[in-house]
Amino acid sequence: MPEPDRLPAADLPPGAVRRASDWAVGNDGGRLFAVSRRCRHQLADLSAGRIDADGCLVCPWHQSRYDVDTGAMVAGPRGFLGYHGPTPGYSGVVRLLGAVVPLRVRRALRRGDDVVVE
């Protein structure tokens, strides 16, 4: 049986998002989560993202927002490629795709000195 993906709990203070293998692992005020790392828009690494005031994971490239409980994209991108700005129609289409094909979701648990992705 393979070892679970893990990271030191000390590296994941409240508000932080980190990488553990294929997972973006976050600590939303003590609530731990793990979702697959690649944004559904243009594959940015979500472990470089941030947690917003609503507890959503925000992509570092174009700020798509994800519900970390379901993995669904709840707000589409603000831009594409190197452009950053309003793209209302495009953003809505990408959001629909991100809702239909959500991120994978796993449980993240504190186990000893580590956070483990199950």
Ligand code: FES
């Ligand atoms: S790559 Fe994530 S919003 Fe564009």
